[in-house]
Amino acid sequence: MKTTLYYFTGTGNSLKMAKDISQNLDNSECVSIPKVLKQNHKIEATEVIGIIFPKYYFGVPQIVLEFIDKVNLDKTKYIFVVVTFAKGLPGGALSQMKKALYLKRKSIDSGFYVRMVDNFILWTWDVTSEKKQKSLHKNAEIKAQKIANIVSERESKIDKSLMEYIGPVIFNYKGFLRKVNTEDKKFYVTEDCNSCGLCAKVCSVKNIEMVDEKPKWMSLTCQLCLACLHLCPKKSVQFGEKTKKRGRYINPFIKINELINED
Numbered sequence: 707m708k709t710t711l712y713y714f715t716g717t718g719n720s721l722k723m724a725k726d727i728s729q730n731l732d733n734s735e736c737v738s739i740p741k742v743l744k745q746n747h748k749i750e751a752t753e754v755i756g757i758i759f760p761k762y763y764f765g766v767p768q769i770v771l772e773f774i775d776k777v778n779l780d781k782t783k784y785i786f787v788v789v790t791f792a793k794g795l796p797g798g799a800l801s802q803m804k805k806a807l808y809l810k811r812k813s814i815d816s817g818f819y820v821r822m823v824d825n826f827i828l829w830t831w832d833v834t835s836e837k838k839q840k841s842l843h844k845n846a847e848i849k850a851q852k853i854a855n856i857v858s859e860r861e862s863k864i865d866k867s868l869m870e871y872i873g874p875v876i877f878n879y880k881g882f883l884r885k886v887n888t889e890d891k892k893f894y895v896t897e898d899c900n901s902c903g904l905c906a907k908v909c910s911v912k913n914i915e916m917v918d919e920k921p922k923w924m925s926l927t928c929q930l931c932l933a934c935l936h937l938c939p940k941k942s943v944q945f946g947e948k949t950k951k952r953g954r955y956i957n958p959f960i961k962i963n964e965l966i967n968e969d
């Protein structure tokens with residue numbers, strides 16, 4: 707039976723997780739959610755699928771919900787979900803995925819939260835310290851192996867969290883979803899921008915165009931994944947003022963090429 711691991715990622719954590727699980731499964735393939743959504747034909751899911759993505763504001767990224775809405779799951783018999791997250795308690799995203807799949811008359815067979823490095827630098831904290839990053843990478847690899855074993859055995863196991871329902875309310879997940887496509891108005895480049903265009907290339911939803919050799923955020927499809935900001939080689943992409951003093955992050959096991967979604 708073929709397993710397809712559908713992933714969405716900004717800075718590579720969720721892709722690394724998808725790749726690590728895939729490596730431990732027979733006959734499996736990793737497929738980018740933004741890429742598959744861009745194709746014109748119907749998305750026919752295989753018998754076993756995984757959906758792997760980062761947690762945003764205690765919830766599911768908009769594009770993942772769009773994917774669930776569009777994918778044909780008629781042949782699918784086993785679904786697992788892996789949510790990468792960073793700070794505090796897990797929660798929010800698995801119950802939302804359960805709800806989204808329920809509308810397709812499907813359920814989650816197994817679901818997991820995996821703590822990884824924090825790439826969310828828009829509020830009051832910075833990227834996870836380098837010292838802590840190492841242990842997070844190691845633990846995530848171990849968890850990927852465990853998940854692969856559970857999936858291979860087609861076991862039912864769903865991580866529980868006290869914050870499953872209250873988390874999205876505290877973090878105003880609904881407000882985030884409503885505004886996410888236009889939040890890109892706060893992105894800009896400093897004079898350090900050398901017009902390399904990498905920000906536009908790593909934007910998996912093609913929301914950035916190069917206009918007069920500078921990036922222009924189009925306020926159409928932005929998911930706030932922060933790939934443009936973290937991957938800028940000149941650290942010139944900013945979001946408001948706070949990000950000027952913050953570190954940048956890309957999962958060290960992922961190459962920039964793997965984040966470029968060429969058509």
Ligand SMILES: Cc1cc2nc3c(=O)[nH]c(=O)nc-3n(C[C@H](O)[C@H](O)[C@H](O)COP(=O)(O)O)c2cc1C
Binds near residue numbers: 720764765931
């Ligand atoms: C817009 C945004 C919102 C986020 N919200 C949360 C959150 O509510 N809780 C959390 O633990 N991490 C949050 N994060 C951190 C990411 O979920 C985490 O770093 C994830 O592993 C990044 O995955 P990626 O490298 O595949 O993009 C957020 C990140 C972004 C960009």
